[in-house]
Amino acid sequence: MQQTNIVMNKCDQCIVRQLSSLKALNKEEVIKLASSKTSYKIKKGEAIFEEGEVTNGVFCIKDGVGKLSKLSANGKDQIVKLVKSGELLGQRSMISNEPANLTAKAIADMEVCFIPKTEIINFFNNNNQFSLNLMQSVCEDLKESENEKIALVQKTVKQRLAETLLQLHDEFGEDADKTLKVQLTREELAGIIGTATESCIRLLSDFNKLGLIELVGKKIMLKDVRALKKLADN
Amino acid sequence: MQQTNIVMNKCDQCIVRQLSSLKALNKEEVIKLASSKTSYKIKKGEAIFEEGEVTNGVFCIKDGVGKLSKLSANGKDQIVKLVKSGELLGQRSMISNEPANLTAKAIADMEVCFIPKTEIINFFNNNNQFSLNLMQSVCEDLKESENEKIALVQKTVKQRLAETLLQLHDEFGEDADKTLKVQLTREELAGIIGTATESCIRLLSDFNKLGLIELVGKKIMLKDVRALKKLADN
DNA sequence: AAAATAACATGATAATTGTCATCTTAAAAA
DNA sequence: TTTTTAAGATGACAATTATCATGTTATTTT
Numbered sequence: 001m002q003q004t005n006i007v008m009n010k011c012d013q014c015i016v017r018q019l020s021s022l023k024a025l026n027k028e029e030v031i032k033l034a035s036s037k038t039s040y041k042i043k044k045g046e047a048i049f050e051e052g053e054v055t056n057g058v059f060c061i062k063d064g065v066g067k068l069s070k071l072s073a074n075g076k077d078q079i080v081k082l083v084k085s086g087e088l089l090g091q092r093s094m095i096s097n098e099p100a101n102l103t104a105k106a107i108a109d110m111e112v113c114f115i116p117k118t119e120i121i122n123f124f125n126n127n128n129q130f131s132l133n134l135m136q137s138v139c140e141d142l143k144e145s146e147n148e149k150i151a152l153v154q155k156t157v158k159q160r161l162a163e164t165l166l167q168l169h170d171e172f173g174e175d176a177d178k179t180l181k182v183q184l185t186r187e188e189l190a191g192i193i194g195t196a197t198e199s200c201i202r203l204l205s206d207f208n209k210l211g212l213i214e215l216v217g218k219k220i221m222l223k224d225v226r227a228l229k230k231l232a233d234n
Numbered sequence: 235m236q237q238t239n240i241v242m243n244k245c246d247q248c249i250v251r252q253l254s255s256l257k258a259l260n261k262e263e264v265i266k267l268a269s270s271k272t273s274y275k276i277k278k279g280e281a282i283f284e285e286g287e288v289t290n291g292v293f294c295i296k297d298g299v300g301k302l303s304k305l306s307a308n309g310k311d312q313i314v315k316l317v318k319s320g321e322l323l324g325q326r327s328m329i330s331n332e333p334a335n336l337t338a339k340a341i342a343d344m345e346v347c348f349i350p351k352t353e354i355i356n357f358f359n360n361n362n363q364f365s366l367n368l369m370q371s372v373c374e375d376l377k378e379s380e381n382e383k384i385a386l387v388q389k390t391v392k393q394r395l396a397e398t399l400l401q402l403h404d405e406f407g408e409d410a411d412k413t414l415k416v417q418l419t420r421e422e423l424a425g426i427i428g429t430a431t432e433s434c435i436r437l438l439s440d441f442n443k444l445g446l447i448e449l450v451g452k453k454i455m456l457k458d459v460r461a462l463k464k465l466a467d468n
Numbered sequence: 469a470a471a472a473t474a475a476c477a478t479g480a481t482a483a484t485t486g487t488c489a490t491c492t493t494a495a496a497a498a
Numbered sequence: 499t500t501t502t503t504a505a506g507a508t509g510a511c512a513a514t515t516a517t518c519a520t521g522t523t524a525t526t527t528t
Contacts (some may be wrong), residue, residue: 064344072388072468080380093364096373125362132329132358135365139330145379146335152386153428154306156349157515163428180401186476192388196516202478217526218476234307391485400490420506435507451494452506 010034016113019086029123035058037113042225048112050087050105055100055231057116059089065182066108068102069191079191081141082107084172091138094120108183152194155234160193161203165213165230166187169222179219191211244268250294250347253320255367262356271347276300282338282346283324289334291350293323295376296343299406303425313425315375315415316341318406325372328354342417355376386428389468394427395437397466398449403456413453420452 011017011034019027025033037140042048049055051070061083068081068089080102085090093100094117124131151160165180172182184192190200204220207213212228214221222228239257239405245251245268261268276282276298283289286305289398295317303313312334317323325335328351385394390458399414406416418426424434438454441447448455456462 055352070384078384078387092373092376095369101377106444128359131365135329135369137328138376142372143335149383150304153312216285
């Protein structure tokens with residue numbers, strides 16, 4: 001009794017439980033979840049899963065930041081999405097019954113839990129609110145992906161960089177020194193906006209000269225959010 | 235009794251019922267469906283719904299071809315997805331409880347049925363197989379969107395055109411004269427691959443000269459599928 | 469601390485793609 | 499059928515972006 005309580009609390013108070021589709025689970029379900037999950041620590045740069053791998057479950061992100069990306073023929077890494085604590089990972093391929101379409105790697109040290117597919121399917125079939133949540137989460141991803149697809153075509157690299165900087169600021173916030181909290185290399189930033197690393201660096205340098213941002217070493221501080229917004233929207 | 239049978243058969247034998255998530259519905263549910271749906275005919279060029287519109291339900295495509303697109307600031311129409319008979323339309327915004335993110339227009343004369351949201355939610359909550367199907371359908375869209383997003387960045391316009399021609403051939407097949415069955419204008423084709431109309435026309439002309447395709451008036455015939463595949467995959 | 473490596477930066481140049489102008493042909497409207 | 503409009507085609511040119519080369523500055527590793 002004592003033990004189940006401890007285990008339950010572990011999942012019950014978890015940030016993922018509070019923010020993701022899992023918030024729809026009832027006490028009993030959370031207890032089941034806690035007993036079937038396994039925890040991992042993943043160091044910056046390491047992979048959670050790789051493209052083509054069969055995951056057979058989803059990953060809860062307790063802490064850290066990760067990237068979902070695909071390697072191209074010419075060796076460039078196109079980043080499809082960043083994920084942070086509170087989110088679930090690998091929902092799509094689990095539901096589609098397919099190997100992972102993308103590689104998931106840690107950008108900052110991560111703590112994740114793995115939940116086996118059988119558990120998720122069970123929740124999906126028996127908890128309408130959970131299945132609706134999961135559905136809405138995938139729908140949200142779809143909308144975002146479609147809009148990014150459109151932006152890739154309709155906006156210039158400069159516009160996309162401005163837009164991405166604003167998004168990173170919105171989603172991850174800033175450090176005490178007012179710089180962006182997510183620590184991306186220029187190469188990774190280029191991978192998000194879909195351009196060459198040099199182009200990205202050059203534009204950051206331009207933005208810096210124009211006073212839109214300030215480069216503090218490798219870190220980036222947004223100086224003129226209004227102008228960046230204007231630039232992003234053309 | 236006689237009447238319910240007739241109505242039920244109408245939906246029961248419909249191609250959408252056979253191909254979409256709706257295949258999971260049982261007899262009773264199909265009867266409910268048939269009594270709540272409304273049918274429309276939509277002429278080529280007309281809209282089913284427009285961006286920003288609240289649809290409050292999904293559309294079944296009984297016949298015809300449609301495009302989901304978004305108009306850019308400079309007046310260009312980026313096509314996100316083509317839809318054909320047997321598919322459902324507007325699932326995402328219905329589930330997300332949001333106005334439509336994209337505009338849906340007919341590319342060829344269409345017959346569609348509208349199913350109100352209340353019905354779909356009802357099926358979703360009471361029929362596990364239906365909700366799983368719907369989920370998988372959205373997941374499939376997501377995977378496709380992500381892969382297209384990656385292709386948009388990692389491939390040249392030439393490669394994307396080759397790829398798109400092959401996809402159109404795969405998905406819609408060819409007419410008796412061996413030309414592609416979907417009748418897209420050059421502008422629409424350009425909207426799919428995400429390029430300027432002139433660039434698209436120029437590349438089609440190049441492909442023609444290289445013997446990869448043949449231009450029969452406005453129609454396109456694939457002549458060398460193998461070479462097109464090689465080009466698309468780089 | 470020294471050496472090695474990775475990340476950042478910038479110039480020079482080439483390739484790709486977009487824009488504008490003009491023309492032809494096909495389709496729709498009068 | 500004639501007129502008008504839309505779609506397709508092609509050239510000339512400009513803008514954007516990628517690539518290659520090279521140098522500098524931070525990080526790691528030894």
